[in-house]
Amino acid sequence: MDQFSLHQIIIRKGQILDTTPEFISFKRTYLNKWGSVSFILHLIQRLIVDAGVDMAYVEGRKVALLAGAEMDLKKPSKEELYECITNKDEVASRIKIPSMMFKGQEGPILAATVIQKNWRTHKARVAYTYLKFLMSKATTIQRSFRLFQFQKQTKERVDELTNESLFVWKEMMEEFRQKWPAIKTRKRIEIHVNSLSIEEAKRISMDKFLQRENAQISRIFATKDPNVDVIYVSPFQMTPDVLGYYTKILEIGDIESGTKRVHFVVPENIEKFPNHFSLTQILLYSPKTLQRIKSMIKGKQAYIVPGQVSQDDVKLSIRLAIPIFSGEPQKQHLYSTKSGAKKIF
Numbered sequence: 001m002d003q004f005s006l007h008q009i010i011i012r013k014g015q016i017l018d019t020t021p022e023f024i025s026f027k028r029t030y031l032n033k034w035g036s037v038s039f040i041l042h043l044i045q046r047l048i049v050d051a052g053v054d055m056a057y058v059e060g061r062k063v064a065l066l067a068g069a070e071m072d073l074k075k076p077s078k079e080e081l082y083e084c085i086t087n088k089d090e091v092a093s094r095i096k097i098p099s100m101m102f103k104g105q106e107g108p109i110l111a112a113t114v115i116q117k118n119w120r121t122h123k124a125r126v127a128y129t130y131l132k133f134l135m136s137k138a139t140t141i142q143r144s145f146r147l148f149q150f151q152k153q154t155k156e157r158v159d160e161l162t163n164e165s166l167f168v169w170k171e172m173m174e175e176f177r178q179k180w181p182a183i184k185t186r187k188r189i190e191i192h193v194n195s196l197s198i199e200e201a202k203r204i205s206m207d208k209f210l211q212r213e214n215a216q217i218s219r220i221f222a223t224k225d226p227n228v229d230v231i232y233v234s235p236f237q238m239t240p241d242v243l244g245y246y247t248k249i250l251e252i253g254d255i256e257s258g259t260k261r262v263h264f265v266v267p268e269n270i271e272k273f274p275n276h277f278s279l280t281q282i283l284l285y286s287p288k289t290l291q292r293i294k295s296m297i298k299g300k301q302a303y304i305v306p307g308q309v310s311q312d313d314v315k316l317s318i319r320l321a322i323p324i325f326s327g328e329p330q331k332q333h334l335y336s337t338k339s340g341a342k343k344i345f
Contacts, residue, residue: 007060197310
């Protein structure tokens with residue numbers, strides 16, 4: 001039986017059927033070199049498993065011959081392993097061996113299919129790359145357009161809020177003008193902000209800008225009116241000697257509780273901005289000082305006494321929710337000039 005057996009080995013679902021009579025006969029026949037034979041079978045089994053072939057038939061005699069060659073320390077190639085398979089036509093389409101894939105009766109058809117598949121893959125990859133390029137450009141355009149729309153909407157919203165705030169501010173100013181005859185006879189707080197809110201180019205070129213903003217410190221003597229308390233916003237931290245000097249003058253001037261009715265305030269962020277920034281601008285960017293002023297005037301009649309009035313003073317008035325002892329900035333600028341005064345006369 002061992003001499004005339006075909007020694008056909010079956011590999012089914014990746015497993016060698018080692019209980020068949022032919023496999024037992026094959027092993028008995030080549031027992032003397034079974035190590036090399038089992039190694040070749042293992043390589044063929046792995047080839048079948050990698051290809052995903054359910055059923056393969058292996059010719060034992062070719063395996064034995066290949067095992068004899070393998071003893072010369074030459075590892076067999078996939079082509080040599082493939083030659084040991086009996087049902088080549090069934091497994092040829094599954095085993096990816098370029099030199100063996102397209103042999104047999106259906107070889108040309110398989111070759112044409114592979115060429116078409118690779119060509120379609122190439123075309124799809126090129127189309128995808130181009131589409132990805134277009135999508136990146138479209139995404140950039142969409143992102144830029146959304147950003148433009150968002151900026152536009154934000155500007156419109158800011159303008160809307162500004163207009164609403166100005167409308168409320170004008171109503172507050174009109175009410176302040178109408179009630180001024182009564183207000184000036186009652187207890188009130190004056191917030192003096194002597195800010196030179198002029199053009200930036202002039203402020204940069206102006207010598208001793210901070211000292212000029214502090215030149216009207218004599219406003220604290222408004223406390224001579226017993227109904228007036230003063231909050232004086234200073235553009236820099238004054239020394240104890242200077243404060244003591246003005247405190248002494250308040251005492252000499254026989255101003256009732258003068259030192260208690262004058263409060264000096266310095267914006268906490270005064271050192272973080274350039275020296276040419278106006279006092280009103282720095283005060284707007286000093287939230288702690290604003291909160292302190294709000295707590296000092298809470299529930300009391302108060303108003304701002306500005307220096308060179310500007311839109312920044314209007315913003316400060318809106319932030320503190322109190323009126324300005326002044327006209328509108330545009331009219332103020334016009335009628336404070338010689339040509340504006342001539343128009344009045």
